[in-house]
Amino acid sequence: MASITASYPWTTTPLIAGAPMRLISGPSLAHAISAAGGIGFLAAGTDVSTLSENLSAFKSLLSASPIPGTSSDVLPVGVGFILWGADLKLSVQALSELQEPPAAVWLFAPSSSEELASWASGIRSATKNKSKIWVQVSCVADAIEAATVAEPDVFVIQGADAGGHGRYSSAGLISLVPELIDTVLSYNANRGNASSPKFIAAGGIADERGVNAILALGADGAALGTRFLAAEEAVIRKGYQDAVLKAIDGGNSTIRTDVYDKLRGTTGWPKDYGGRGVINLSYADAVSGVPFEENEKLYKLAEESGDQGWEAGSARMTTYAGTAVGLVKKVAKAGDIVKELRGEITVKRI
Amino acid sequence: MASITASYPWTTTPLIAGAPMRLISGPSLAHAISAAGGIGFLAAGTDVSTLSENLSAFKSLLSASPIPGTSSDVLPVGVGFILWGADLKLSVQALSELQEPPAAVWLFAPSSSEELASWASGIRSATKNKSKIWVQVSCVADAIEAATVAEPDVFVIQGADAGGHGRYSSAGLISLVPELIDTVLSYNANRGNASSPKFIAAGGIADERGVNAILALGADGAALGTRFLAAEEAVIRKGYQDAVLKAIDGGNSTIRTDVYDKLRGTTGWPKDYGGRGVINLSYADAVSGVPFEENEKLYKLAEESGDQGWEAGSARMTTYAGTAVGLVKKVAKAGDIVKELRGEITVKRI
Known part of the structure; x- marks a missing residue:
């Protein structure tokens, strides 16, 4: 063949x-x-x-x-x-x-x-x-x-x-x-x-x-x-790229979720699809029960802050990446x- | 080395x-x-x-x-x-x-x-x-x-x-x-x-x-x-083994969950551990909101029925297996x- x-x-x-x-x-x-x-x-x-x-x-x-x-x-x-x-x-x-x-x-x-x-x-x-x-x-x-x-x-x-x-x-x-x-x-x-x-x-x-x-x-x-x-x-964005370089242990540090679709206003994905990305405060807040409107407001503020929105410790921006992120x-x-x-x-x- | x-x-x-x-x-x-x-x-x-x-x-x-x-x-x-x-x-x-x-x-x-x-x-x-x-x-x-x-x-x-x-x-x-x-x-x-x-x-x-x-x-x-x-x-059990031979497409047909631990009364696993097994009625009932006591009763009945508890269509018994189950x-x-x-x-x- x-x-x-x-x-x-x-x-x-x-x-x-x-x-x-x-x-x-x-x-x-x-x-x-x-x-x-x-x-x-x-x-x-x-x-x-x-x-x-x-x-x-x-x-x-x-x-x-x-x-x-x-x-x-x-x-x-x-x-x-x-x-x-x-x-x-x-x-x-x-x-x-x-x-x-x-x-x-x-x-x-x-x-x-x-x-x-x-x-x-x-x-x-x-x-x-x-x-x-x-x-x-x-x-x-x-x-x-x-x-x-x-x-x-x-x-x-x-x-x-x-x-x-x-x-x-x-x-x-x-x-x-x-x-x-x-x-x-x-x-x-x-x-x-x-x-x-x-x-x-x-x-x-x-x-x-x-x-x-x-x-x-x-x-x-x-x-x-x-x-x-x-x-x-x-x-x-440099902030995104830096976050990818820093992330390790992708099985622990990433998750497949629809949290980021919701925060970004991306609607339309079939319901059995989610996006795998690095876990940050947006995800943590979503699962700990922070009301969506509050989480969304914080997301938009992070977005306006540019690369700081990915800063370790305070990161909220979407950082789609697979479990191999630790090898990058x-x-x-x-x-x-x-x-x-x-x-x-x-x-x-x- | x-x-x-x-x-x-x-x-x-x-x-x-x-x-x-x-x-x-x-x-x-x-x-x-x-x-x-x-x-x-x-x-x-x-x-x-x-x-x-x-x-x-x-x-x-x-x-x-x-x-x-x-x-x-x-x-x-x-x-x-x-x-x-x-x-x-x-x-x-x-x-x-x-x-x-x-x-x-x-x-x-x-x-x-x-x-x-x-x-x-x-x-x-x-x-x-x-x-x-x-x-x-x-x-x-x-x-x-x-x-x-x-x-x-x-x-x-x-x-x-x-x-x-x-x-x-x-x-x-x-x-x-x-x-x-x-x-x-x-x-x-x-x-x-x-x-x-x-x-x-x-x-x-x-x-x-x-x-x-x-x-x-x-x-x-x-x-x-x-x-x-x-x-x-x-x-x-033959029922378990047969269920393994029949299962295909492990990403769809298996799931990591604590449902089977609960139904079997296995307590003690650290909370961040679950068991991956073939999805059957026990799991489907658990996620669709059937009360635990009812699900447990059905599980025990399945257990008493022997190999029938794994029969396709009515299976309820625990069938731990990995996503490679379809290759077996x-x-x-x-x-x-x-x-x-x-x-x-x-x-x-x-």
């Missing part, structure tokens, strides 16, 4: 993807990841109004710093959509206007399987099947639903350790990756489907050891979010992070 | 340990695992009154079926204690009477760091330092506490995916193993401690892929519980399971 890198000819094994983190994964980060032989994703998120602009910015970066191995069919980048919130019609229109569509489109959090099906067929048709369809799933049941209605080219297997939004009910990659792969392959074989989907693991990976582990589990590559929060090219210890160029993840740059650990 | 198997001379690389599952891990299971080149653990649990009897039974099995490579200093087996509930004095007494103490003692869930320290020194003294001290930890903070007060020979790193009891706040092995190892090694180096602890990963591992993954993460070996629930030698598909001899985990027996997957 062909390696996953054959579909993205500028990439190097093992495949490293930069997750489309809403508001954070912009053209510079995506370009730097792809330029290092990974695949960067632009976050379209829920608001697709900036999609064309971001793709243009990516193309400008590409003209200035071409990426060897790029084909003329597709742009060496992906785009991520949050399906319950993004406008399918506008997205399809933006993509169909492109001579070179993105090499991959990453679909996440549909509000129904019909919605997932519409997106997969809409994107395939808009891009004349040039964009590979990646579908993010966080349990075996999700994967079988996706296999049925969308026949993904790539399943992004999101484990419970992932930062940001994901299902409350999920398993870690250690058990999820092998069971999900076995079940999808067996399901496809049983219904005579000869497609050969690929599997990318995400959630809790932050260094070369995590990448090697998910390869041992049977995945074809790794996607990372938290590690790229500490990339020089990430669109991120320094800011680096995204390209060097990709090379570290592939083991091409040795990292001193103790 | 010497391989971990050097300390347990009858074992084979990669080291496979059978977790000391309370009531389930008896002499036959432990002997079968050790005889296959792993290390079996007897569950002393919280009630140590049967410890001497179980060790005698193990010795009888060993006389009947000797294990090559066994030294004359120690028995080729471990014993696991649940510290908040087990009696230290009785345990130390039982161990000090043995000419050949167990090769390892696995300490779990102390109610304080003083308690952990007393157990570690008590066991070392009772066994003249012959029994290696294994300490189970489920976050980085636990590990540093253990390094400080008990200097474990082996850290058993328990990830969030583990079945049975563990901390509610925990991360999956994918991020926990590398951060915990880095932190402990660096902590020991900084205080001039020249000991070379080993690291065993547990939680979510059920086949060769999981074992290879935790080795890639830096662990020295794997401990498994859920997989051995489907060993022929496990002391387990058949009952096998424990020795063959050990060989499968080491990759010596190839398993057909789809």
